[in-house]
Amino acid sequence: MEDKIILITGATSGIGKATALELAKSGAKIVITSRNNEKGNIVVNEIKKITGNKKIESIAADLSLVSSIKNAVNSFKARYKKLDVLINNAAIFNNKRLETADGLEEMFATNYFSQFILTHLLLKELKAAKGARIINVSAPAFTKPRFEDLQGKKKFNAAIAFGITKAEILLFTYELARRLLSEGITVNAFHPGLVKTGLLSKAPFFIKIMGKFINTFIAKSPEIAGKHLAELATLEKFKNFSGQLINKGKPIKATFASETRMQKKLWDESQELMLKLV
Numbered sequence: 001m002e003d004k005i006i007l008i009t010g011a012t013s014g015i016g017k018a019t020a021l022e023l024a025k026s027g028a029k030i031v032i033t034s035r036n037n038e039k040g041n042i043v044v045n046e047i048k049k050i051t052g053n054k055k056i057e058s059i060a061a062d063l064s065l066v067s068s069i070k071n072a073v074n075s076f077k078a079r080y081k082k083l084d085v086l087i088n089n090a091a092i093f094n095n096k097r098l099e100t101a102d103g104l105e106e107m108f109a110t111n112y113f114s115q116f117i118l119t120h121l122l123l124k125e126l127k128a129a130k131g132a133r134i135i136n137v138s139a140p141a142f143t144k145p146r147f148e149d150l151q152g153k154k155k156f157n158a159a160i161a162f163g164i165t166k167a168e169i170l171l172f173t174y175e176l177a178r179r180l181l182s183e184g185i186t187v188n189a190f191h192p193g194l195v196k197t198g199l200l201s202k203a204p205f206f207i208k209i210m211g212k213f214i215n216t217f218i219a220k221s222p223e224i225a226g227k228h229l230a231e232l233a234t235l236e237k238f239k240n241f242s243g244q245l246i247n248k249g250k251p252i253k254a255t256f257a258s259e260t261r262m263q264k265k266l267w268d269e270s271q272e273l274m275l276k277l278v
């Protein structure tokens with residue numbers, strides 16, 4: 001792994017941080033993104049100290065904003081010509097509808113659309129690496145996107161909107177996997193299971209309470225999820241896996257997200273939005 005370059009978003013806490021730490025043990029170059037420079041630098045130093053791997057760095061990126069994603073990509077491109085593994089992991093769970101400066105609902109922008117933009121802007125570097133892997137962190141999703149109101153302007157429920165972002169990631173993953181098949185790039189979604197993190201700390205009240213119960217009695221540690229995610233990113237046995245939702249190293253079913261018509265529709269809508277904003 002010494003010559004590999006891995007970019008992971010949302011590695012300042014939870015599953016992303018645990019994954020970055022696990023990946024750093026392999027000796028690969030790890031680039032994390034962080035919306036808070038200070039937090040990013042603390043995590044970088046912590047990972048360096050624990051693993052002895054000095055090739056860890058942080059690039060500033062507020063993934064809810066297209067301009068910030070573009071700046072982060074430019075910083076990456078200025079330093080590196082290839083990208084072996086891209087892990088789109090960052091997410092938020094809001095308790096109300098918030099809008100970004102781009103006019104997008106914040107969970108749509110951060111959880112899903114940032115993955116679409118970041119991946120597109122880094123395609124050249126991914127193609128330049130032999131057998132690159134893209135992993136989009138998601139979950140089994142049961143709520144279909146509402147194409148007539150993707151930004152939740154007419155009707156909004158925070159829990160449903162969050163669930164939709166996870167469905168959008170799955171739809172995007174399957175479509176992208178097909179499109180990149182001939183390029184030798186694999187694309188998978190990863191479901192970490194229930195993990196003890198702060199993801200639900202700003203979620204609607206009842207979900208927050210449920211999250212506290214789950215964190216106390218059911219959820220596993222971020223280290224376990226990080227190990228599974230790091231394995232998917234690096235192990236030889238996954239090199240031909242593509243277009244799958246993976247949990248604990250095994251493909252699982254993804255309900256309606258396997259509908260190709262819906263995948264194509266979301267792709268077209270996202271591309272139109274990207275052309276407007278990038």
Ligand SMILES: NC(=O)c1ccc[n+]([C@@H]2O[C@H](COP(=O)([O-])OP(=O)(O)OC[C@H]3O[C@@H](n4cnc5c(N)ncnc54)[C@H](OP(=O)(O)O)[C@@H]3O)[C@@H](O)[C@H]2O)c1
Nearest residue numbers: 010012013014015035062063064089090091194195197199
């Ligand atoms: N925890 C679970 O049980 C569970 C289950 C299924 C799926 N997942 C998925 O796992 C992934 C990681 O979540 P987690 O549970 O580890 O949550 P977490 O601890 O809250 O981590 C979320 C990460 O995303 C970053 N982030 C949020 N908004 C951002 C923005 N605008 N720009 C840049 N970075 C941003 C956070 O940065 P800050 O440190 O700056 O806040 C943090 O590093 C998510 O995709 C989540 O949906 C989690």
